[in-house]
Each structure stands twice: as C-alpha cells, then as structure tokens.
Amino acid sequence: MRIGELSARTGASRRSLRYYEEQGLLVSSRSPSGQRHYEEEHVQRVRLVQAFLAAGVSSGTLVEMVPCMSEPSEGRARQALEIMGRERARLSEDIDGLVAARDALDHLIEDNHAYLTRSADGEV
Structure with missing residues (x-):
C-alpha cells in the first residue's frame, strides 16, 4: 500500500509517517519512481507507535525499542526489558x-x- 492508504487506515498524517521513517520507527520499500510502499503489518506498527507516543514515550526511546519489537535476540531482549x-x-x-x-x-x-x-x- 502507498503512504496515503497507510495514512487513511491509521489516522497518522503523511508527515508523521515520513517522520517515523526518518527516526527508524518504520521502514518502507521504494518503487522505481521513489514512492513508498508499505505492507499490511505496517498498519499495526504505526498504531503501536501512535499508542506509545500518546502515552508519552519519546521517539528516542521508541527507536531503542524498535529492534526488540521486530528482531529479538538475547542482547536486544535484555535491552528491551530494561527500557x-x-x-x-x-x-x-x-x-x-x-x-x-x-x-x-x-x-x-x-x-x-x-x-x-x-x-x-x-x-x-
């Protein structure tokens, strides 16, 4: 799906979605023309990011947690538990x-x- 559809499905502005990408909270693939493309699992990721941000978790803290949410390892799990x-x-x-x-x-x-x-x- 393209950025407009992800925005519509999550309520996040396109600007917010681009910011999430800049911060490393979201990763899209790019078409040959440079358009962002997202997968179905990105809807849940954006909603999770929104929930954490609304609860006052900083984007910096979220950046520390992101690797633990998608690619767990023993070191990342320890870091995640602390954070x-x-x-x-x-x-x-x-x-x-x-x-x-x-x-x-x-x-x-x-x-x-x-x-x-x-x-x-x-x-x-």
Whole structure:
C-alpha cells in the first residue's frame, strides 16, 4: 500500500509517517519512481507507535525499542526489558497521578452537588 492508504487506515498524517521513517520507527520499500510502499503489518506498527507516543514515550526511546519489537535476540531482549521496565514504571506513575486527580475531582463534584441540593431545599 502507498503512504496515503497507510495514512487513511491509521489516522497518522503523511508527515508523521515520513517522520517515523526518518527516526527508524518504520521502514518502507521504494518503487522505481521513489514512492513508498508499505505492507499490511505496517498498519499495526504505526498504531503501536501512535499508542506509545500518546502515552508519552519519546521517539528516542521508541527507536531503542524498535529492534526488540521486530528482531529479538538475547542482547536486544535484555535491552528491551530494561527500557520497557523503565517506561512501564513511568506510565504507572502517570496513571496514579491521573487517578488521584480524578478522585479529587469526584469529591469536588459531590460537594457541589450536595451544596446545590441543600440550596434548592433552602438549607443554605
């Protein structure tokens, strides 16, 4: 498939796809006229890259992980475990912070609902 179809299927802009290639996160073949061509498995790769980027994993960290995702070896597996463990811990901290913020917001919502209920009943 060409870059336009990959873009349409993944929601990634053509510019993003070219950036992923520049960073080594995605590899395409080229036609004699220089057009990029992608395989079906690239759809899943782009979605994985998008998910990691959305979660705050840097493109530099992803570049370190890419060889581990497609060509595992003992050395790469060890490197991947270290990188992935670090990123998992960071994501867990972010999730914990988001849960705490949501819980605080829930309490504020409850307090305001209670206030409005008391106000409507003439208790305030």
